[in-house]
Amino acid sequence: MSIPELDGMALAAEAYSVIGLPGGVFVSASSAVYALASVVCWSFYGQESLICLGAGEKARRAYTLIYGAAGIAGAVFTPGFVWELADMSVSLMALVNTVCLCILSRGSARATREYFEG
Structure with a gap:
């Protein structure tokens, strides 16, 4: 496989494939944990920022909807x-x-x- 064809996670998986199956499992598991932690933390960070700005419950609900829509868009596009x-x-x-x-x-x-x- 040619390296210039790879980008992102495929490049990391290819790099770790030199140690065999555990390399691919490590890349997949660590990426999944990092992605989940990032989604949860950024959602919390945005909601707390709205509280600091004095936004009400309507703004928090709107933020949650927009954040969820962005997550869906990220998975679809x-x-x-x-x-x-x-x-x-x-x-x-x-x-x-x-x-x-x-x-x-x-x-x-x-x-x-x-x-x-x-």
């Missing part, structure tokens, strides 16, 4: 499309954070100056 969607989401979050940093930069600079100058 092609991996390439899912990664493109993930990259776009991260880019949008970075854009929002950059705008917020620009808005808050003057106050942050003032607070830093006051802290170090006494």
Whole structure:
């Protein structure tokens, strides 16, 4: 099998196949545990963030529905499309954070100056 044809989990499984069947079992089991832990933790993290922002029960339910729909979409769509969607989401979050940093930069600079100058 040619390595350039492989990506993601197939590449990891091929790398661990040199130790035989236990390598494939290890890759499969560890990937499944990591995936489950990630899904549960990110769901909890998002809900707790909504609580910190003061969102009500309606917002938490909406988040849960959107999160579930995203999980289903991730299972149905092609991996390439899912990664493109993930990259776009991260880019949008970075854009929002950059705008917020620009808005808050003057106050942050003032607070830093006051802290170090006494």
